[in-house]
Amino acid sequence: MTTHYSPEARHEIVDALNGFLADTTIIYYKTHAFHWNVEGPNFYGVHLMFETFYKDLWESMDDIAERIRAFSEKVFPNLEMLLQHASIAELETAPSIDVMVQNLRDDYIALSKKAMAIGTIAEKHGDLVTSDMMIQRSAFLEKAAWMLQATVKSSS
Numbered sequence: 080m081t082t083h084y085s086p087e088a089r090h091e092i093v094d095a096l097n098g099f100l101a102d103t104t105i106i107y108y109k110t111h112a113f114h115w116n117v118e119g120p121n122f123y124g125v126h127l128m129f130e131t132f133y134k135d136l137w138e139s140m141d142d143i144a145e146r147i148r149a150f151s152e153k154v155f156p157n158l159e160m161l162l163q164h165a166s167i168a169e170l171e172t173a174p175s176i177d178v179m180v181q182n183l184r185d186d187y188i189a190l191s192k193k194a195m196a197i198g199t200i201a202e203k204h205g206d207l208v209t210s211d212m213m214i215q216r217s218a219f220l221e222k223a224a225w226m227l228q229a230t231v232k233s234s235s
């Protein structure tokens with residue numbers, strides 16, 4: 080329970096976490112779909128790299144959602160509502176392997192910046208649990224973005 084936080088703090092943190100959950104869900108699905116749809120000479124390595132990423136993103140969704148529940152707020156009950164709160168763009172078609180890698184790199188960096196911003200909001204309210212969670216998310220996303228960037232270099 081987190082009833083020791085002020086109503087303003089609770090509202091601000093939960094609002095930010097809901098947006099983060101929405102964006103993580105979009106990026107999770109995009110990464111998993113890329114894992115399925117990827118083609119090309121680097122297929123196997125990229126296919127497996129995407130798998131390690133989507134598994135981490137999937138597990139993180141549970142932690143983020145349960146942090147929202149610790150504030151006694153409900154998580155999006157359907158994907159339609161979730162999509163309305165997402166800021167990460169979806170793709171209309173399955174792109175080439177190079178575009179997949181570059182698109183995920185940019186999305187992961189964008190989400191990492193968001194995690195840092197949410198961590199700062201949480202810290203301002205003394206919520207070091209959420210802040211710590213966001214630092215961990217950012218650490219994963221920045222490392223994954225580096226791996227994607229290294230892949231772009233080797234394939235061009």
Ligand SMILES: [Fe+2]
Nearest residue numbers: 114115126130
């Ligand atoms: Fe698979």
